Each structure stands twice: as C-alpha cells, then as structure tokens.
Amino acid sequence: MSQLKILSIPEQIAAHLRGEIASGRWGGNMPGRTELAKQFEVGITSVEAALRLLEREGLLAPQGVGRVRRIATATLSNDKRRLRIAILTYEPSTLNEGIVSDVVHALRQAGHDAFFARASLLELGMNVKRVSRLVDKTEADAWIVCSAPREITEWFSSQARPAFALFGRRRGVPIASVGPDKSSAVAEATRRLLGYGHQKIVCLVRPDRRLPMPGAPERAFLAELTAHGITPGPYHLPDWDDGIEGFQSRLESLFQVTPPTALIVDELMMVVATLQFLARKRLLVPGDVSLVSTDSDSAYKWCRPMIAHVSWDHLPILRRTVGWASNIAREKKDRRETHTRAEFVVGGTIGPVKR
Secondary structure: OOOOOOOOHHHHHHHHHHHHHHHOOOOOEOOOHHHHHHHHOOOHHHHHHHHHHHHHOOOEEOOOOOOOOEEOOOOOOOOOOOOEEEEEOOOHHHOOOHHHHHHHHHHHHOOOEEEEOOOOOOOOOOOHHHHHHHHHHOOOOEEEEEOOOHHHHHHHHOOOOOEEEEOOOOOOOOOEEEEEEOHHHHHHHHHHHHHOOOOOEEEEOOHHHHOOOOOHHHHHHHHHHHHOOOOOOOOOOOOOOOOHHHHHHHHHHHOOOOOOOEEEEOOHHHHHHHHHHHHHOOOOOOOOOEEEEOOOOHHHHHOOOOOEEEEEOOHHHHHHHHHHHHHHHOOOOOOOEEEEEEEEEOOOOOOOOOO
16 A cells, blocks of 8 residues: 555645656746746645755756746756666555555656566566576666565676665665665564563564675674574574465464564565464464564554554655666666665554463
8 A cells, every 4th residue: 555645735746747747848947936826726835845945856946046047957847867677676566555556656757767577576586697688688778676586686786777775785886776774663662572571572574684694684683683682593584485385385384383472574475374374373462462564554553453663654655766867867876775664553452461
C-alpha cells in the first residue's frame, strides 16, 4: 500500500511543474513565483516551497535574490535527454506495490521512460551472470536495482551504464543509492524487547541480509544482544531458504524446541505470514510472542493493536531517485550514497515476557 499518493500542496505543485518542464513548456527560465501563484490560485509560500523542491532535485537553479530561477536541464522532450530507465525488482510482487510503484510514477512525470525489467532478481536466482545477460538484452540508458544483494550491487557499480541502488546492500559500494538507515531504530526495538525481559529474540531476514555477512541493521541487533550479556548465535539470526516454503519451515523448527518469545521480521508479507502462523499455533501477540517489523508500511497503522515497526519518510527517497535521473539526463556523474532517517514506532505488538 503506497504512502505517497496524498501529497502536500507544494509537492502537488512540484509534480505538475516537473511535467511542464519535461514537456518543454518553458525555455531557459521559469516564470516567477507570483505568476505561478496566480496560475495555480495558491499562496506564494506554497509556490516557493515547490520551487525549492525542484532546486534540490537539480531541475532548477537560482540566479540571485529577486530573479527568476533557471531551468537547469535541457527539456526532457528532447530524445537525448529522455532516459529509458529499466527497473530490476527483488521479486515479481514488487511491481505494483509501495515505493517502487511511486518511483516509476515520479520518473514518468519527470519525462523519463521508466519500465520494469522482464525478470526479477529472485527469478534470476540472484545470479550475476543471468543479471548480466538480462541487462545486455534490455534497451535501457540507465538501471535502478531494488533491494539487491551486495554482489549484484557491486556488479552494477562496475558497469559503464549508469545505475542506482534503491535499498539493498549498498554501503561502501561506489554506486548512486538511497535507503533508510535502520540501524539505530532496530537497536532501539531490541532494547525495548530486552527491557521487557526477552532473552529468546529471533530476527528473521532474507539470506541476502545475512550473507556474506549481516547488514548494518542486523549487526546492530546482534550488538545490542551482546551489550546485554547475551552471546548471539545462529538461533538469534537463523539461516533459511528464501521463499515461502523456506520461511514457513524455519518458523516450524523455531517453535518445536526453544520457542522464541519475540520475533523481529522484515517485510509486510513476512509479518502477515508470521501472524497467520502464530494464530494457527494459538499463540497470542503480544501475550505469548512479541512481534516487530523492520519494514515501513501504512498497513501497520490500520491494525489493532498497531504493529510495532521501523518507519521512515518515503518522500526523501523519491526525491533522491528523481534527482539522480535528472543528473544522468544532464550527463552529470552521480555516485552519492544517501541514507535517510528511520525511527522505531512502538506499537502494541510488544510486551513483557509471559511468566
């Protein structure tokens, strides 16, 4: 479920202006904010906020106090400036969901031809050679790879064709990227659970989050256990085969011998699967098992009790992605690694250990 469809007035104005710039309506300079305010029948303050958004994206450039802004890119209606951007998703179900869908919409509004690749990373087996063959057969000027493991991200960073990492294992890789920094939020969630007396805490994340070594949020989880006198091991960050059967099998095995009192899981689909599994076992949340998600989804706030989760603002991620495309369209190199802020939302699915 998308969190980006309801935009503020400045964001709505900015979205409209992106499309007008892309269509080539104005050449050289933008109209002044007073003129635009009359056109949109809104306040000058809202127009100014919208223009500043476009400045941060690189579409507009200031020319001094009291002067109109300059359009920083040649019109995207020119074929040389209109990018064909292929998007390689993690799995097929990502195509029409959440932030990825909003990224596609924003890129198209900015005048680019954004489209999904014929296969996902999961369908390609996370195999670099198969990804390479797909890229070679796809007519694209640039690529966005979503939630990719480090090996895939590194491969894209070594190619001449511009690429952008949306989430995934990207820290320290020389590739333009964006994603939330969830480490402190995950650490806070772990401290909350420990404060409630939980010792048997299990974190379930996909293999690419654990291999070849745990990612930053997972390391923050393990470090918090260590700081509280718990020696972390495979029980706390268990291995499992990616996919539905692998996840269900791991849940079954966890609750056979030493049932965890708290679970930290990643994506929405894994949260739903976990809740259904616990209900089948007649285990209550949080009475028997506390539950935390490291994902951000508006669906969590619709639950009663609200699911404890890690949350972040999607708009900076959207702006950074569109800004990267604008830089590439202007033939400007962009390999900036960007991290946005995340926070832990307590919710009602965590509580004291059952005595």
